[in-house]
Amino acid sequence: GMPVEQNPPALSLYEGADSGLRCNFSTTMKSVQWFQQNHRGRLITLFYLAQGTKENGRLKSTFNSKERYSTLHIKDAQLEDSGTYFCAAANTGNYKYVFGAGTRLKVIA
Amino acid sequence: EAAVTQSPRNKVAVTGGKVTLSCNQTNNHNNMYWYRQDTGHGLRLIHYSYGAGSTEKGDIPDGYKASRPSQENFSLILELATPSQTSVYFCASGDEGYSDYTFGSGTRLLVI
Structure with missing residues (x-):
């Protein structure tokens, strides 16, 4: 299967709602990144994790290398959170990040 | 401000x-990458590259060269x-080893 699988492929949230996105990995990964691609196509780095959990404002990400997954949690969703979210993970022994297919998020007023 | 700039x-x-896509970074990162994004x-x-003078094949290198x-x-x-x-082509830079990326704004290429 694909080395990086993202779920769900698409998601709609009302403003103020909370939700989570998930990436599953087919093999052990050394690190993971999360990106947001906005409506202009710009890729913005949200998190880089080699292990554990990081928080930044309304966003929180967790990476569990042993269990082969990472999550991105969005709290109190805002309209500007709309976009496509990608996770990318790097395998042992190289520094190449493989991307998932993305989750398209739409926040509704 | 450190940045990754793509042209055109x-x-x-x-x-x-022949088409050449250019990428310039002011992050002083060792690693640089070229990706394409398709629906x-x-x-x-x-x-990708680990430094000046080096180029490595990624997952879909056929039909492309890098410098x-x-x-x-x-x-x-x-x-x-x-x-x-x-496609839309993105360049990124990253520090040595495992690190976070900085992406350029992308180049939209149409071949007719």
Whole structure:
């Protein structure tokens, strides 16, 4: 299967709602990144994790290398959170990040 | 402010022609990457580099060459462009080892 699988492929949230996105990995990964691609196509780095959990404002990400997954949690969703979210993970022994297919998020007023 | 700058922003090329996409970074990062983004595929790695003078094949290198003449510059070269290479191309830089990326704004290429 694909080395990086993202779920769900698409998601709609009302403003103020909370939700989570998930990436599953087919093999052990050394690190993971999360990106947001906005409506202009710009890729913005949200998190880089080699292990554990990081928080930044309304966003929180967790990476569990042993269990082969990472999550991105969005709290109190805002309209500007709309976009496509990608996770990318790097395998042992190289520094190449493989991307998932993305989750398209739409926040509704 | 450290940044990754791609040029051109948009390009229309003729089938069989040569196309060069340029990327410049002021992050002083060792690693640079070229990805293409197509609907349904996310981002796929074409070529990457660990430093000046080095280029490595990524996951989809066929039909592409890369050049890293300096720490700051990394080019992607399509010697004989084909319509299947119509895509959005992103350049990124990253520090040595595992690190977070900084992406450029992308180049939209149309091959007719």
